[in-house]
Amino acid sequence: MKFEAATIKDIAIALGLSTSTVSRALRDSHEISIATKQLVLEYATRINYHPNPIALSLKEKRSRSIGVIVAEIANSFFSQAINGIESVAKDKGYNVMISQTHESFDKEVMTLQYLASRSIDGLLISVSSGTENLDHLKALHERGFPIVFFDRIVEEIQTHKVMVDNFRGAYDATLHLINKGYKHIAVIAGPENLSISRERIAGYREALAHTRVKPGKALIKYSRYAGLQLQEVEQAVSQLLKLRPRPDAIFTASDKLTTNCMRVLKAKGIRIPQDIALVGFSNSDLIELLHPPLTVVRQPAFEMGQIATQLLLQLIESKKPVKEFERKILNTNLIVQASS
Amino acid sequence: MKFEAATIKDIAIALGLSTSTVSRALRDSHEISIATKQLVLEYATRINYHPNPIALSLKEKRSRSIGVIVAEIANSFFSQAINGIESVAKDKGYNVMISQTHESFDKEVMTLQYLASRSIDGLLISVSSGTENLDHLKALHERGFPIVFFDRIVEEIQTHKVMVDNFRGAYDATLHLINKGYKHIAVIAGPENLSISRERIAGYREALAHTRVKPGKALIKYSRYAGLQLQEVEQAVSQLLKLRPRPDAIFTASDKLTTNCMRVLKAKGIRIPQDIALVGFSNSDLIELLHPPLTVVRQPAFEMGQIATQLLLQLIESKKPVKEFERKILNTNLIVQASS
DNA sequence: GTGTCATTCTAACACGTATGAAAAACGCTT
DNA sequence: AAGCGTTTTTCATACGTGTTAGAATGACAC
Numbered sequence: 001m002k003f004e005a006a007t008i009k010d011i012a013i014a015l016g017l018s019t020s021t022v023s024r025a026l027r028d029s030h031e032i033s034i035a036t037k038q039l040v041l042e043y044a045t046r047i048n049y050h051p052n053p054i055a056l057s058l059k060e061k062r063s064r065s066i067g068v069i070v071a072e073i074a075n076s077f078f079s080q081a082i083n084g085i086e087s088v089a090k091d092k093g094y095n096v097m098i099s100q101t102h103e104s105f106d107k108e109v110m111t112l113q114y115l116a117s118r119s120i121d122g123l124l125i126s127v128s129s130g131t132e133n134l135d136h137l138k139a140l141h142e143r144g145f146p147i148v149f150f151d152r153i154v155e156e157i158q159t160h161k162v163m164v165d166n167f168r169g170a171y172d173a174t175l176h177l178i179n180k181g182y183k184h185i186a187v188i189a190g191p192e193n194l195s196i197s198r199e200r201i202a203g204y205r206e207a208l209a210h211t212r213v214k215p216g217k218a219l220i221k222y223s224r225y226a227g228l229q230l231q232e233v234e235q236a237v238s239q240l241l242k243l244r245p246r247p248d249a250i251f252t253a254s255d256k257l258t259t260n261c262m263r264v265l266k267a268k269g270i271r272i273p274q275d276i277a278l279v280g281f282s283n284s285d286l287i288e289l290l291h292p293p294l295t296v297v298r299q300p301a302f303e304m305g306q307i308a309t310q311l312l313l314q315l316i317e318s319k320k321p322v323k324e325f326e327r328k329i330l331n332t333n334l335i336v337q338a339s340s
Numbered sequence: 341m342k343f344e345a346a347t348i349k350d351i352a353i354a355l356g357l358s359t360s361t362v363s364r365a366l367r368d369s370h371e372i373s374i375a376t377k378q379l380v381l382e383y384a385t386r387i388n389y390h391p392n393p394i395a396l397s398l399k400e401k402r403s404r405s406i407g408v409i410v411a412e413i414a415n416s417f418f419s420q421a422i423n424g425i426e427s428v429a430k431d432k433g434y435n436v437m438i439s440q441t442h443e444s445f446d447k448e449v450m451t452l453q454y455l456a457s458r459s460i461d462g463l464l465i466s467v468s469s470g471t472e473n474l475d476h477l478k479a480l481h482e483r484g485f486p487i488v489f490f491d492r493i494v495e496e497i498q499t500h501k502v503m504v505d506n507f508r509g510a511y512d513a514t515l516h517l518i519n520k521g522y523k524h525i526a527v528i529a530g531p532e533n534l535s536i537s538r539e540r541i542a543g544y545r546e547a548l549a550h551t552r553v554k555p556g557k558a559l560i561k562y563s564r565y566a567g568l569q570l571q572e573v574e575q576a577v578s579q580l581l582k583l584r585p586r587p588d589a590i591f592t593a594s595d596k597l598t599t600n601c602m603r604v605l606k607a608k609g610i611r612i613p614q615d616i617a618l619v620g621f622s623n624s625d626l627i628e629l630l631h632p633p634l635t636v637v638r639q640p641a642f643e644m645g646q647i648a649t650q651l652l653l654q655l656i657e658s659k660k661p662v663k664e665f666e667r668k669i670l671n672t673n674l675i676v677q678a679s680s
Numbered sequence: 681g682t683g684t685c686a687t688t689c690t691a692a693c694a695c696g697t698a699t700g701a702a703a704a705a706c707g708c709t710t
Numbered sequence: 711a712a713g714c715g716t717t718t719t720t721c722a723t724a725c726g727t728g729t730t731a732g733a734a735t736g737a738c739a740c
Contacts, residue, residue: 007696018720023698033718050457054403055696057394058725065437065458074423074625079414086413086440090451095458097405097435100426111430117390118405118435262629284626285414289602291631347726358690363728373688395726398695 006049015043026051057119065095066312067115069125071103072228077255077283077301078126081150084305085124092313094121103225105130112136122146122316124308127154129226132193146315150308151299152196160311162304162328166196169297169332170203173251173279176295178211180340182249182277186219186240188233188261189253190226197222200253200281218243227257230264237264249273249340252280258296259284277340281332293337300330346389355383366391397459405435406652407455409465411443412568417595417623417641418466421490424645425464432653434461443565445470452476462486462656464648467494469566472533486655490648491639492536500651502644502668506536509637509672510543513591513619516635518551520680522589522617526559526580528573528601529593530566537562540593540621558583567597570604577604589613589680592620598636599624617680621672633677640670 008026012019017036025032025040026049043049057063068085070078082098089096097120099111108128113136115123123140125147134156141147141157150162170187177185187204190197201220208215221236240247252258258280265272272278272292282296307328315322348366352359357376365372365380366389397403408425410418422438429436437460439451448468453476455463463480465487474496481487481497490502510527517525527544530537541560548554561576580587590605592598598620605612612618612632622636647668655662 008698009696019696020698020721021719023696024719027698031718036718052398052459052696053457054394054397054459055725056698058392058398058695058727059697061725063394072423073413073426074416074419076414079419082438083412083414083440086438090439090454095437098422098426098438099430100423114430117393119392119394259626259629266629286599286624286626286630289599289606289631290626290629291633293631348728349726359726360691360728361689364689367728371688376688391728392726395695396728398697398725399727399729401695 005052006044006047007052008049010047011040011043011049015039062121062316063095063119064093065097065120066309066316067097067099067118067120067123069099069101069108069111069115069123069127071101071126071128071226072256073098073100075255076285077151077299080283080301081126081305081308084302084307085309086305087302088306088309088313094313101128101130103129103228105132109136112140116140116145122148122312124148124150124305124312126151127194128152129191129194129224129228144321146312148308148312148315150304152194155195158325160308160315160326160328162308162311162330163196164299164304164330164332166199166332167203167206169281169299169334170200170251170253171207172203172332172334173281173295173297174204174207176334176336177249177251177277177279177340178207180249180277182340183213184219184243184245184247185213185215185249185251186221186243186247187215187251187253188221188223188227188236188240188257190222190257191224192222194226197253204251204253219247223257226254227252227260230260233257233260234264234267237261237268241268241270247276249277249279252278254280255282255284258282258294262290262294272339279340287335288337290339292339295337295340296335298333298335300333304330345392346387347392348389350387351380351383351389355379402461402656403435403459404433405437405460406649406656407437407439407458407460407463409439409441409448409451409455409463409467411441411466411468411566412596413438413440415595416625417491417639420623420641421466421645421648424642424647425649426645427642428646428649428653434653441468441470443469443568445472449476452480456480456485462488462652464488464490464645464652466491467534468492469531469534469564469568484661486652488648488652488655490644492534495535498665500648500655500666500668502648502651502670503536504639504644504670504672506539506672507543507546509621509639509674510540510591510593511547512543512672512674513621513635513637514544514547516674516676517589517591517617517619517680518547520589520617522680523553524559524583524585524587525553525589525591526561526583526587527591527593528561528563528567528576528580528597530562530597531564532562534566537593544591544593559587563597566594567592567600570600573597573600574604574607577601577608581608581610587616589617589619592618594620595622595624598622598634602630602634612679619680627675628677630679632679635677635680636675638673638675640673644670 008022012022025037101108148160153161252261279295287294352362365377441448488500493501592601619635627634
């Protein structure tokens with residue numbers, strides 16, 4: 001099943017010119033006579049000629065495509081971020097290649113190798129919740145390959161990073177719960193190896209530091225798969241419910257964690273917020289339709305995608321090696337609703 | 341900012357061989373001595389050699405990547421479908437390039453040209469709600485370019501198609517409403533030019549045909565952007581509410597339409613299902629957390645993505661022109677909850 | 681020593697494009 | 711018409727890979 005497009009050679013033969021003349025004419029070089037240029041251009045448009053991007057890639061050593069690695073496309077935050085990524089990339093003539101890790105470290109390594117071997121010009125990545133070892137990223141980075149981290153960043157690697165003020169987002173959410181009079185506030189976060197988990201927990205801790213109640217260790221739960229698996233959320237919630245005094249509020253520190261926590265509480269017949277209040281990070285656009293409407297910390301996902309892509313393209317197109325790296329920190333937005 | 345990988349030439353020079361010998365050795369050709377093979381292979385793995393996919397693409401006239409065009413990534417149905425697409429594509433060593441139309445015909449044409457000019461091997465598309473003219477797709481298709489339609493298909497173009505039984509899905513949903521005792525059932529569908537809209541309306545009509553109530557034309561609303569824009573949904577709902585007798589149930593025929601309809605009803609202070617029942621197509625995984633939990637027609641999005649991709653790859657890899665096209669029709673799943 | 685065959689490797693080319701250098705064409709001056 | 715400068719076109723090569731055809735080598739038999 002072939003599908004052959006017109007090449008520069010076809011034009012050359014048809015017009016009795018050499019390929020290089022045609023090439024130059026198409027590129028509007030000054031060293032081609034206006035008459036020939038017009039002849040070539042006319043014929044080219046007539047047969048609907050388009051330069052073969054693959055040949056161009058080979059020649060120019062760039063593919064004009066970037067890779068994106070995220071945990072799950074079917075996650076509001078990531079799909080919105082990809083939306084932002086795609087908008088900027090397309091605008092600048094770049095293609096977007098997407099891969100998912102499903103929060104698995106092994107898949108991240110495989111997918112990274114796959115993308116890297118597909119000659120992408122750069123990479124946008126929000127690391128998987130299972131990522132502890134960074135060798136795969138470091139190896140690429142050390143060879144000078146352009147990488148930009150967004151959301152789930154990696155501190156050890158020096159490059160552009162785009163994230164939200166996780167500390168502040170968590171602080172605000174927790175403070176909101178405190179102000180509402182909740183006394184025993186638990187938290188369920190992603191895995192401890194992710195910096196966003198640690199930062200969000202730190203924000204939670206800081207907010208509680210102002211109160212008399214010290215956050216006992218039992219109130220802090222980590223979730224290996226960042227809430228992707230319902231079962232681990234269920235386990236965390238069950239453990240929290242056994243505590244005495246029982247927590248009267250839960251702060252969930254990621255998108256899937258929030259909705260799955262809600263799911264678990266509902267399944268257990270626990271009313272929100274009467275029995276337990278719930279506040280969490282989430283970018284779902286259905287939060288106000290939920291029962292109850294959820295108080296959430298919302299991240300500017302679309303913007304994050306846009307900014308990360310701008311930075312990546314800047315990195316890719318820079319002539320000299322970049323040594324100064326940006327660390328963009330966006331603000332979260334606390335949307336207060338009935339769940340707290 | 342360059343990033344040069346090892347080439348076959350590097351190996352050849354290092355070992356004092358010719359490039360073709362190295363090539364043959366790597367491809368394990370029988371006409372290379374075992375000793376040389378081993379030497380080459382060993383050195384190749386040592387310097388972590390990977391064949392340049394771009395050079396390969398140029399040579400083989402295939403890029404091993406497929407394009408996907410959907411309305412919105414940040415839509416449960418599409419993100420789940422893309423999930424399925426990505427899983428199969430990656431499995432077979434293909435890359436996935438994603439573009440969005442945001443329900444705009446112009447964007448669809450542009451994005452199609454863009455992808456086509458990027459030498460993808462094939463295309464998966466769910467056409468935009470604004471697509472009435474098919475010239476852009478026909479032109480590509482007539483040149484023998486592999487295309488597979490999924491979800492929002494196009495009858496006029498002969499190729500593989502993957503969809504759900506839209507008629508049946510709508511029929512089931514409407515029948516469910518009838519059985520629940522609702523008398524005045526309205527419908528809001530996507531634009532009339534989409535076959536899925538027409539089929540779903542037909543299913544709705546057929547279900548009502550068994551009842552005494554004939555569906556007046558006023559009960560049927562079309563939505564130009566398939567519910568993407570809240571404002572158009574609001575308008576449709578407002579018009580429905582003015583009818584006498586006022587509809588006591590609404591069937592929404594697409595994902596965004598369903599959630600946005602719910603949003604509008606809530607904003608107007610209309611209770612579901614006490615004032616008006618609501619049933620709609622939706623693939624959101626939050627439906628049981630909504631207030632009220634929504635009765636929905638769910639599509640096997642992940643599966644659709646998988647099947648469509650399998651068919652596309654089959655088309656791409658077929659030696660002889662394919663003349664027999666499949667038309668896969670999957671079943672929808674009616675999930676009954678409190679909204680009806 | 682010559683002919684036949686099998687084995688192992690190399691040279692040349694192709695894919696489509698771009699570019700530096702060389703060559704050809706042209707116009708002008710003397 | 712020879713010389714020169716300028717404009718226009720062509721040649722050769724490169725990017726990285728794979729393939730085809732053919733050359734070189736060696737082994738064996740006569």
